[in-house]
Amino acid sequence: MSKKRLIIIGGGISGLSAGVYGQLSGFETTILEKHHIVGGQCTGWERKGFHIDNCIHWLTGSNPNKCLYKIWERVGALGPGVEMIKNDSLIRIDGKDGNHYHVWRDLKKMKEEMLKLAPEDKDVIEEYIDAIDRYRDVEVFGIPIEQYSLWDYIRLFYKMRRVGKVTKKYSKISIADFREKFKNPLLRRAVDVCMPDHFYAEALFYTYGTFVSSDGDIPKGGSRATALRMQKRFEELGGRTRLNTPVEDIIIDKSTHCATAVKLSNGEEIEADFVIAATDVSVTLRKLLGGSVKDNYFTKRFKDKKNYPIGSHMVIYFGCNCRPENMPDTVAFEEEPITLCNHQIKLIVLKHYMYEESFAPKGKCVMQVMLVQDESDFDFWENLYNNSQEKYKEEKNRVAEAVRINVEKHFPELKGQLETVEILTPYSFHKWTGAYKGSYMSFITTKYIKPEKHHGRVPGIKNIYLAGQWVNPPGGLPNALTSGKFAVQRICKDHKIKFIK
Numbered sequence: 001m002s003k004k005r006l007i008i009i010g011g012g013i014s015g016l017s018a019g020v021y022g023q024l025s026g027f028e029t030t031i032l033e034k035h036h037i038v039g040g041q042c043t044g045w046e047r048k049g050f051h052i053d054n055c056i057h058w059l060t061g062s063n064p065n066k067c068l069y070k071i072w073e074r075v076g077a078l079g080p081g082v083e084m085i086k087n088d089s090l091i092r093i094d095g096k097d098g099n100h101y102h103v104w105r106d107l108k109k110m111k112e113e114m115l116k117l118a119p120e121d122k123d124v125i126e127e128y129i130d131a132i133d134r135y136r137d138v139e140v141f142g143i144p145i146e147q148y149s150l151w152d153y154i155r156l157f158y159k160m161r162r163v164g165k166v167t168k169k170y171s172k173i174s175i176a177d178f179r180e181k182f183k184n185p186l187l188r189r190a191v192d193v194c195m196p197d198h199f200y201a202e203a204l205f206y207t208y209g210t211f212v213s214s215d216g217d218i219p220k221g222g223s224r225a226t227a228l229r230m231q232k233r234f235e236e237l238g239g240r241t242r243l244n245t246p247v248e249d250i251i252i253d254k255s256t257h258c259a260t261a262v263k264l265s266n267g268e269e270i271e272a273d274f275v276i277a278a279t280d281v282s283v284t285l286r287k288l289l290g291g292s293v294k295d296n297y298f299t300k301r302f303k304d305k306k307n308y309p310i311g312s313h314m315v316i317y318f319g320c321n322c323r324p325e326n327m328p329d330t331v332a333f334e335e336e337p338i339t340l341c342n343h344q345i346k347l348i349v350l351k352h353y354m355y356e357e358s359f360a361p362k363g364k365c366v367m368q369v370m371l372v373q374d375e376s377d378f379d380f381w382e383n384l385y386n387n388s389q390e391k392y393k394e395e396k397n398r399v400a401e402a403v404r405i406n407v408e409k410h411f412p413e414l415k416g417q418l419e420t421v422e423i424l425t426p427y428s429f430h431k432w433t434g435a436y437k438g439s440y441m442s443f444i445t446t447k448y449i450k451p452e453k454h455h456g457r458v459p460g461i462k463n464i465y466l467a468g469q470w471v472n473p474p475g476g477l478p479n480a481l482t483s484g485k486f487a488v489q490r491i492c493k494d495h496k497i498k499f500i501k
């Protein structure tokens with residue numbers, strides 16, 4: 001019997017994951033990627049002698065004892081040969097008065113530091129540390145929810161048993177609300193620097209819980225190397241990757257309600273038995289399906305910006321002429337306010353990549369600054385770009401220069417050592433992967449809503465499935481990974497094909 005042809009549109013993490021599971025389950029699988037390299041947002045490139053690592057700051061699923069690790073391993077991203085970077089602290093937050101606070105891997109140390117800094121906040125510190133500790137055990141099983149067996153539910157309840165109390169208390173509290181519980185100004189400022197204010201507070205406990213349980217480490221080689229390992233695994237299994245291959249359209253036979261082929265931008269048509277759209281959902285719905293499909297889940301969410309906001313970043317990379325060995329991996333601080341997209345920002349989050357010697361010439365290192373952006377900021381950059389690319393560039397350079405001055409003010413030892421090597425805006429992400437409003441994840445889980453996944457199918461069409469972070473909010477790499485696996489699991493279940501994990 002000939003193999004069923006599976007076409008995957010998009011070679012980001014979700015598309016690569018779908019590709020590996022497609023091959024394992026016996027499909028003849030092809031990934032079509034518009035870019036010259038796989039990885040989507042999880043990528044990297046060279047600039048002025050430095051490596052720009054676009055994505056991984058932490059990778060949930062890096063603990064070999066957790067279920068998610070097995071999936072990362074299966075797709076070739078992690079495994080015994082992949083060294084993991086395990087920093088002692090996720091971030092250091094510097095206060096104005098020389099005080100600072102760390103998110104330590106060692107929770108006991110973190111608690112002691114917080115109590116020393118702010119004895120007046122003893123009760124809330126204890127509650128906070130306890131909440132993070134309870135999130136250590138939380139697991140992502142990597143099975144679509146509708147395919148859970150009774151045993152999976154029992155496992156889920158067992159794994160979640162310690163967080164029930166926290167969920168009950170915090171499901172209607174945002175990170176911004178939680179911050180208000182602290183009296184100490186540094187702690188008040190510090191708790192939310194890794195995440196947008198309007199995320200529900202549990203997201204913070206979950207993220208820090210993964211870090212303290214060694215489930216949020218960084219694979220050596222960074223984002224590009226991780227994606228390339230997945231491509232290698234896919235191709236070793238017999239899959240085919242076609243790069244520089246943008247898809248224009250999915251051809252649908254209206255009488256059978258089935259996709260029959262995909263059409264490339266050069267006019268070529270490729271026949272398919274199944275299609276997985278692993279593109280940003282806005283690309284899938286608007287471009288590939290030509291706006292013809294009504295999907296209530298996405299319509300509601302894209303309209304309701306208060307309850308389903310999205311987030312992005314402006315990202316600036318500096319080549320640094322020295323290696324300031326005493327600097328923490330990531331540090332947040334405030335110096336002079338900077339005007340960014342018509343508002344003032346103060347908070348700067350600075351990361352260095354000194355643990356990756358190949359990312360910079362000998363004796364130097366590369367540093368990254370991330371500035372939080374929202375949907376309206378995307379509009380600012382898009383309008384500027386469309387009005388004048390020259391002005392867009394000038395504005396990017398102005399902000400980067402203001403940031404450089406602030407970094408040098410905060411770290412006087414870096415004075416004269418920094419050269420701007422790359423500047424990305426939310427519009428950059430949109431141009432290159434099609435990311436909706438430059439979003440780096442999908443819908444942010446707010447306190448107003450119940451987190452709910454998409455069913456991963458296209459209403460009214462029998463053989464198109466959706467993968468990608470938008471199907472599994474709030475997105476990020478683990479959700480992109482599992483969404484690719486889920487798409488193949490759904491095809492197998494719906495069409496009575498054995499799924500091989």
Ligand SMILES: Cc1cc2nc3c(=O)[nH]c(=O)nc-3n(C[C@H](O)[C@H](O)[C@H](O)COP(=O)(O)OP(=O)(O)OC[C@H]3O[C@@H](n4cnc5c(N)ncnc54)[C@H](O)[C@@H]3O)c2cc1C
Pocket residue numbers: 009010011012013014015032033034035038039040041042054055056057058059060245246247248278279280283313315429432433434435439440441467468469470475476477478480
């Ligand atoms: C600056 C930054 C930092 C991040 N840090 C982290 C982190 O530390 N940890 C974490 O978990 N997540 C992080 N993320 C998020 C993570 O990168 C994404 O969640 C994830 O990569 C999304 O994968 P995806 O497959 O869903 O989508 P994408 O990566 O967007 O992949 C979609 C692919 O489809 C391709 N495509 C689009 N249109 C077409 C077409 N017409 N034809 C063919 N191909 C097409 C695109 O080129 C792209 O390769 C970060 C993101 C950014 C931008």
